[in-house]
Amino acid sequence: MEQKRVIYDLKTGLAKAEAYCAYQERSQQEVRDKLYSWGLHSREVEQAIATLIETNFLNEARFAAAYVSGKFRIKKWGRQKIRQGLKLKRVPDQMIARALKTIDGDAYLETIVALAEKKLPLLGTADPFKRKYKLLTYLQGRGFESDVILDALKNSGLLEK
Structure with a gap:
């Protein structure tokens, strides 16, 4: 696949990068990759990143x-x-x-319980050990920590089902 390299100067690249950052929050690496894809050189890319940070387009x-x-x-x-x-x-x-740290602890536990309640009827096995294993695996796949999952499920009474 051929990459389009249409922008060659810092001024145009910076203007496009400002629009790119204004559309939604971006990481520095996303902006850096985009600037390189537009054909800017490393010195220009770093200068554009610094300007975007100064003008608060990039935070x-x-x-x-x-x-x-x-x-x-x-x-x-x-x-x-x-x-x-x-x-x-x-x-x-x-x-x-x-x-x-901005994630509310109670909301975090409530989310685990809500996901577990939604998933339990879909597990399709009567064996309680297999159900527990499948549920834990599912929640870990969603990025929740094992100990937090177990605490949330025990406190909600879902593990006994």
């Missing part, structure tokens, strides 16, 4: 908070899966930790 902490909020509220992802997604976007570990 890694704001991006991390928006990412955490969206993935938890809308996609119902757990902390581990969200952390992995942010690492793939090359967000610094301290910002990831700070953003993950």
Whole structure:
């Protein structure tokens, strides 16, 4: 597949990058990759990134908070899966930790219970050990931590079913 390299100067690249960042929150790495795909050279890319940060079009902490909020509220992802997604976007570990702290603990547990209640009727096995294993595997796949899952399910009474 051929990549289009249409933009060659910093001024045009910066204007397009501002529009790209204004549309939705972006990580520095996403913007950097986009600028390179437009044909800018490394010095120009880093200069554009610095300008975008100065003008507040690009804010890694704001991006991390928006990412955490969206993935938890809308996609119902757990902390581990969200952390992995942010690492793939090359967000610094301290910002990831700070953003993950914004998840409400009670809402987190409620989400685990709600997902478990929705999944239980679909498991299709009568063996309680297999049901428990399948449920735990499903919730871990969504990015929730094993110990938190077990606590939430015990407190809700779902594990005895």
